[in-house]
Amino acid sequence: MSNSPIIFWFRRDLRLDDNLGLYMAIRSRQPVLPIFIIDPRLERGPWFSRNRTAFMLTALAALDARLRQLNSALLIRRGDPLEVLTALVSETGANALYFNRDYTPFARKRDEAVVRQLGIAFRIVDDNLLVPPEKLRKDDGAPFKVFTPFHRRWNMLTKPKIRELDFRAARFLPHAHTSSPEPLARARLQPQPHVPLPPADEHSAREQLSRFIAKSISHYAESRNSLVIDPFVDDNAGPSGLSPYLRFGILSPRQVYWNARDRYAEASDEPVRQSIEAFCRQLAWREFFVHIMFHFPHVRRGNFRPEFDNLAWRDAPAELTAWQEGRTGYPIVDAAMRQLNAIGWMPNRARMITASFLSKHLLIDWRAGEAYFMRCLLDGDPAANNGGWQWTAGTGTDAQPFFRIFNPILQSRRYDNDGRYIQHWLPELRHLPASHLHQPWTLKSTQLEYPPPIIDHRAARERALAAFQAARA
Numbered sequence: 001m002s003n004s005p006i007i008f009w010f011r012r013d014l015r016l017d018d019n020l021g022l023y024m025a026i027r028s029r030q031p032v033l034p035i036f037i038i039d040p041r042l043e044r045g046p047w048f049s050r051n052r053t054a055f056m057l058t059a060l061a062a063l064d065a066r067l068r069q070l071n072s073a074l075l076i077r078r079g080d081p082l083e084v085l086t087a088l089v090s091e092t093g094a095n096a097l098y099f100n101r102d103y104t105p106f107a108r109k110r111d112e113a114v115v116r117q118l119g120i121a122f123r124i125v126d127d128n129l130l131v132p133p134e135k136l137r138k139d140d141g142a143p144f145k146v147f148t149p150f151h152r153r154w155n156m157l158t159k160p161k162i163r164e165l166d167f168r169a170a171r172f173l174p175h176a177h178t179s180s181p182e183p184l185a186r187a188r189l190q191p192q193p194h195v196p197l198p199p200a201d202e203h204s205a206r207e208q209l210s211r212f213i214a215k216s217i218s219h220y221a222e223s224r225n226s227l228v229i230d231p232f233v234d235d236n237a238g239p240s241g242l243s244p245y246l247r248f249g250i251l252s253p254r255q256v257y258w259n260a261r262d263r264y265a266e267a268s269d270e271p272v273r274q275s276i277e278a279f280c281r282q283l284a285w286r287e288f289f290v291h292i293m294f295h296f297p298h299v300r301r302g303n304f305r306p307e308f309d310n311l312a313w314r315d316a317p318a319e320l321t322a323w324q325e326g327r328t329g330y331p332i333v334d335a336a337m338r339q340l341n342a343i344g345w346m347p348n349r350a351r352m353i354t355a356s357f358l359s360k361h362l363l364i365d366w367r368a369g370e371a372y373f374m375r376c377l378l379d380g381d382p383a384a385n386n387g388g389w390q391w392t393a394g395t396g397t398d399a400q401p402f403f404r405i406f407n408p409i410l411q412s413r414r415y416d417n418d419g420r421y422i423q424h425w426l427p428e429l430r431h432l433p434a435s436h437l438h439q440p441w442t443l444k445s446t447q448l449e450y451p452p453p454i455i456d457h458r459a460a461r462e463r464a465l466a467a468f469q470a471a472r473a
């Protein structure tokens with residue numbers, strides 16, 4: 001047994017429980033030195049989010065606290081990962097680096113450089129997906145581009161189980177390198193979030209999961225579309241609100257999947273079983289978009305379908321700002337954008353409605369919306385966000401066809417019929433009767449402190465259809 005440490009590099013897996021890479025490192029019986037590296041390149045990027053970074057720092061503090069209970073601590077350093085790791089190897093004599101795999105193009109490039117140049121043994125572990133990209137291909141070896149057959153195959157494959165770790169057997173490196181009482185202070189990155197943050201520790205994440213599994217999952221098939229106001233404080237009856245936890249690996253996908261499956265095994269009621277299947281299907285969507293970005297990295301910047309590369313997007317900065325601020329005059333769109341600005345999260349239905357409005361009604365390039373979401377969302381994730389935007393804009397793989405354009409008035413009536421969501425996020429419309437909430441411009445009153453519609457729905461629809469058709473021609 002070697003006494004040289006193994007460096008365990010935390011990235012999108014900010015937990016101790018069911019962390020497969022960490023499990024492997026501990027099982028090697030060498031001492032383990034846990035580190036997180038803050039890469040300043042991310043702070044300079046256009047997707048930098050104060051909200052998400054603040055949430056991540058809270059998660060790091062929670063991880064550090066758990067490690068301290070095990071007589072260790074989380075070493076946090078700042079800088080280029082290769083340089084930081086090279087210095088750490090020479091300081092500690094570490095002879096191996098372990099980490100869980102990150103599948104995005106940016107991370108792959110970074111990790112390849114580290115592995116090539118660090119000059120010590122390494123182990124890269126599949127942890128963040130139930131089925132990694134190499135394990136799921138069509139019979140001819142090509143990657144799937146359409147979700148339904150992807151999902152069928154994904155469903156058939158065996159998923160890894162949750163790994164229980166006995167931390168008493170773990171040998172974490174004692175404090176020599178991590179003696180700072182408050183390592184986050186050294187990170188020199190303390191952004192004030194614009195939004196209240198949900199708790200970011202493993203215990204709270206598991207509680208959110210348990211509450212959902214105990215109750216709301218049983219009617220998820222209908223409620224997944226509900227416009228919930230805040231899944232982190234409400235007695236949530238809609239979707240799970242697990243996305244920030246999955247985004248940062250505070251929960252593993254195995255913990256989520258197997259808890260749902262155990263509930264399925266206990267359920268005798270057919271609608272409950274269907275709801276649990278519907279939930280697991282969403283976990284497959286998460287994996288689908290990671291696979292897409294892995295196999296087709298051009299989607300990171302461009303349309304999946306090149307036929308839309310010539311689309312004449314409009315340059316309309318004032319309209320983009322109105323959309324961002326929730327001032328389009330369409331209450332359902334504005335309520336959703338105000339929710340995003342207020343809590344850093346939106347339910348899936350609201351994301352589809354707002355994304356459709358920007359890319360179709362305003363004919364503004366989906367990449368502007370993608371970037372704004374990335375700046376605001378606590379769960380902002382390159383693959384899921386890109387997949388969601390391209391799906392809605394009609395430029396993506398397996399996309400909604402471009403001629404399907406959400407009607408914001410019908411969406412509003414269907415998903416917020418009693419107007420609860422609109423009234424919560426748009427206080428200026430609280431006094432309106434539900435019958436006028438979806439189209440306040442139909443009111444004769446001139447007293448309204450609310451803008452008229454930024455564009456007429458029918459005209460916008462025709463303009464979008466013409467632009468998409470012209471691009472294809």
Ligand SMILES: Cc1cc2nc3c(=O)[nH]c(=O)nc-3n(C[C@H](O)[C@H](O)[C@H](O)COP(=O)(O)OP(=O)(O)OC[C@H]3O[C@@H](n4cnc5c(N)ncnc54)[C@H](O)[C@@H]3O)c2cc1C
Nearest residue numbers: 239240241242243282286348351355380381384385388389
């Ligand atoms: C335009 C647009 C942008 C989006 N951006 C993101 C993003 O940046 N990060 C993100 O995690 N999700 C994104 N989504 C997907 C989805 O809206 C969120 O995952 C979901 O709303 C999160 O809430 P929840 O955890 O309550 O979801 P639930 O309905 O409870 O689903 C459980 C989990 O499944 C995954 N999931 C559910 N739906 C999807 C989906 N359509 N695509 C991928 N994964 C899914 C998420 O990890 C989610 O936490 C986006 C969707 C659209 C249309």
